[in-house]
Amino acid sequence: MKKVILVVDDDAEIRQAIRIYLEQENYEVIEAGDGLEALAVLKETTVHLIILDIMMPNLDGIITTYKIRELNNVPILMLSAKSEDIDKIHGLQVGADDYLTKPFSPMELLARVKSMLRRYLTLGEFEKGSKDLLRLNGLELDKVAKTIKVEGQEVKMTKTEFKITELLMSHPGRVFSIDEIYESVWEEPSFNSDNTVSVHIRKIREKIELNPKEPKNLKVVWGVGYKMEK
Incomplete structure (x- = not known):
């Protein structure tokens, strides 16, 4: 960056x-x-x-x-x-x-x-402050204040959306499967959770991407899962 x-x-x-x-x-x-x-x-x-x-x-x-x-x-x-x-x-x-x-x-x-x-x-x-503040490609996530900014502008997220974003931003470049995301965020075994996770991913993209249909930050790795681009 x-x-x-x-x-x-x-x-x-x-x-x-x-x-x-x-x-x-x-x-x-x-x-x-x-x-x-x-x-x-x-x-x-x-x-x-x-x-x-x-x-x-x-x-x-x-x-x-x-x-x-x-x-x-x-x-x-x-x-x-x-x-x-x-x-x-x-x-x-x-x-x-x-x-x-x-x-x-x-x-x-x-x-x-x-x-x-x-x-x-x-x-x-x-x-x-870097342990509590994650910065990546114009995104800024404050773990303590529970806020996310895109190019300096704060965006509102639900608690679940925030936790998914935090998980992916904490490990830039790593691909998380849908099951891994669900079990980490919802803290329960994953069972037919594909649609639940994908809906939240879509909502996150709408908030952090300039063009959600062509995301620059939150990427899908087909057949594997999702990652936050380095």
């Missing part, structure tokens, strides 16, 4: 240049023109890193960082001009993880991004 990076800058040319550098390294990039747009994105989408300019209209980088840190531990790389040393310090104090001074080289930007992502994904809060 591609790592998602949110680039926040009121200068469209800078955003576009950063997008080009990042997409060449196979990152997925989302753009925002100011802090208000950035906060709106974070409400809807799972982001792995934020590149955030300090000086912006409507909501600057300092206040944006403060608001992000109220709810989210995603790493933040601040961008600043040479004249903004006090702001850089303030940004680090309210929760930014690192900063780059404009103008910067593409190599330096990518080195910082890779380093911050490595720390976050292997040592930070993202990994600490």
Whole structure:
């Protein structure tokens, strides 16, 4: 799954240049023109890193960082001009993880991004919460809150639908037979359960697939069972 990076800058040319550098390294990039747009994105989408300019209209980088840190531990790389040393310090104090001074080289930007992502994904809060939070191909399942999000948008599921989805997402790529799914979810021996399971699978697909007739996540393996695609 591609790592998602949110680039926040009121200068469209800078955003576009950063997008080009990042997409060449196979990152997925989302753009925002100011802090208000950035906060709106974070409400809807799972982001792995934020590149955030300090000086912006409507909501600057300092206040944006403060608001992000109220709810989210995603790493933040601040961008600043040479004249903004006090702001850089303030940004680090309210929760930014690192900063780059404009103008910067593409190599330096990518080195910082890779380093911050490595720390976050292997040592930070993202990994600490991974046992209770399953992420796969745009799906996000929270075992504690009992919620499922598709591309950041929460979908409503019944208890049974949730348990089936959790089972399959916990073992991506593994094919589960209908009997295995039934006995694991219903916790009783399977007997003529094909239709029961298939009905629930169809309902799950309607909620998590863009096109349920051509599913990208929840796949059938004919004659064997079902799996969640890696």
